[in-house]
Amino acid sequence: MPPADESAGTEQLRLIRPDDWHLHLRDNELLAAVLPATARCFARAIVMPNLKPPVTTVAAAAAYREWILAALPASSDFQPLMTLYLTEATPVGEIEAAVHSGFVHGIKYYPAGATTNSENGVRDIRRVYPVLAAMEKHGLPLLLHGEVTDPEVDIFDREAVFIERILTPVLADFPGLKVVLEHITTAEAADFVRGHSQRLAATITVHHLLHNRNALFQGGIRPHHYCLPVLKRERHRQALVAAATSGAPEFFLGTDSAPHPRGQKESACGCAGIYSAPAAIELYAEVFAAANALDRLEAFASRNGPRFYGLPENTDHIRLVRRPWTMPESLNLAGDRLVPLRAGESVAWSCLPDPD
Numbered sequence: 001m002p003p004a005d006e007s008a009g010t011e012q013l014r015l016i017r018p019d020d021w022h023l024h025l026r027d028n029e030l031l032a033a034v035l036p037a038t039a040r041c042f043a044r045a046i047v048m049p050n051l052k053p054p055v056t057t058v059a060a061a062a063a064y065r066e067w068i069l070a071a072l073p074a075s076s077d078f079q080p081l082m083t084l085y086l087t088e089a090t091p092v093g094e095i096e097a098a099v100h101s102g103f104v105h106g107i108k109y110y111p112a113g114a115t116t117n118s119e120n121g122v123r124d125i126r127r128v129y130p131v132l133a134a135m136e137k138h139g140l141p142l143l144l145h146g147e148v149t150d151p152e153v154d155i156f157d158r159e160a161v162f163i164e165r166i167l168t169p170v171l172a173d174f175p176g177l178k179v180v181l182e183h184i185t186t187a188e189a190a191d192f193v194r195g196h197s198q199r200l201a202a203t204i205t206v207h208h209l210l211h212n213r214n215a216l217f218q219g220g221i222r223p224h225h226y227c228l229p230v231l232k233r234e235r236h237r238q239a240l241v242a243a244a245t246s247g248a249p250e251f252f253l254g255t256d257s258a259p260h261p262r263g264q265k266e267s268a269c270g271c272a273g274i275y276s277a278p279a280a281i282e283l284y285a286e287v288f289a290a291a292n293a294l295d296r297l298e299a300f301a302s303r304n305g306p307r308f309y310g311l312p313e314n315t316d317h318i319r320l321v322r323r324p325w326t327m328p329e330s331l332n333l334a335g336d337r338l339v340p341l342r343a344g345e346s347v348a349w350s351c352l353p354d355p356d
């Protein structure tokens with residue numbers, strides 16, 4: 001702890017401990033290596049199931065959860081909130097088992113081929129209609145990677161076309177189904193979500209709030225800024241900032257922190273995913289400070305998510321202090337090098353435990 005007077009006059013913020021409502025923790029050695037970066041500031045996270053093989057059953061989710069808990073630093077009380085990976089073969093009975101488990105909080109829909117490890121995802125949404133009906137009945141949320149995979153559709157339009165072709169009919173066919181449109185990237189998605197506030201919500205990543213698509217090509221190709229859905233134009237970034245900082249309950253924090261070893265990013269066919277966990281809450285604070293909306297960060301990071309998921313808010317707090325530090329160029333994790341968001345550059349805020 002610095003002496004009290006050192007931080008006198010430094011801008012500070014006390015927040016209910018935030019949660020991350022969209023996170024990739026991976027498995028094996030990488031899991032143990034990346035977990036502390038999230039557990040240092042976040043109390044809970046919705047853990048994505050796109051492992052190889054995917055987490056498709058409650059039994060697999062229970063085993064993965066135990067694995068995460070065993071990999072946590074001893075002092076941590078971080079709680080993983082588990083999800084199941086929806087396939088066309090998911091039995092309706094798995095939904096009942098998920099609800100009764102108490103630790104599965106959502107079912108993840110990947111259009112087959114849309115993103116990392118999505119090969120086992122859904123090709124025809126109608127084949128999972130009985131499962132969606134069970135989820136609607138039990139109040140278990142559907143979490144969407146909202147992009148179509150139709151090769152005729154331009155990659156920058158895949159989210160908008162998903163809203164039109166898939167999301168709109170699903171909302172109409174299942175009027176009681178709770179849905180999260182994950183990692184939204186466009187003004188159109190933000191507007192769409194705003195129009196259905198009771199049962200449709202969206203997570204917003206920090207990289208989509210910080211960057212537009214120019215970041216992919218700044219002075220050369222920048223694989224560490226490649227994620228899916230891909231970064232969009234500046235007008236979309238601005239619309240996302242407006243949504244996140246509005247305080248509206250249907251928008252909440254989901255980093256989509258998605259670590260891939262450097263060699264798999266810096267490749268002729270590089271993986272999609274940005275590793276943001278090492279500075280996630282600090283970078284969100286930068287976005288909210290730049291928008292003059294630090295007073296809305298707590299709603300976005302700590303209140304709106306639990307409210308949507310029907311969970312209590314956390315009872316402890318974190319402190320964010322405007323004290324810059326430099327993110328390393330790369331991190332040595334599980335024998336691999338990983339390049340985090342903001343690598344080699346300054347991060348304006350520091351996250352500290354709350355003294356009280």
Ligand SMILES: NC(=O)N[C@@H](CC(=O)O)C(=O)O
Pocket residue numbers: 024050115116145226227228229256258259272273274
């Ligand atoms: N966002 C990404 O670009 N990648 C994610 C998958 C996903 O969330 O779509 C990953 O698992 O690597």
Ligand SMILES: [Zn+2]
Pocket residue numbers: 115145146182183228229
């Ligand atoms: Zn996704």
Ligand SMILES: [Zn+2]
Pocket residue numbers: 022023024048256258
């Ligand atoms: Zn993701």
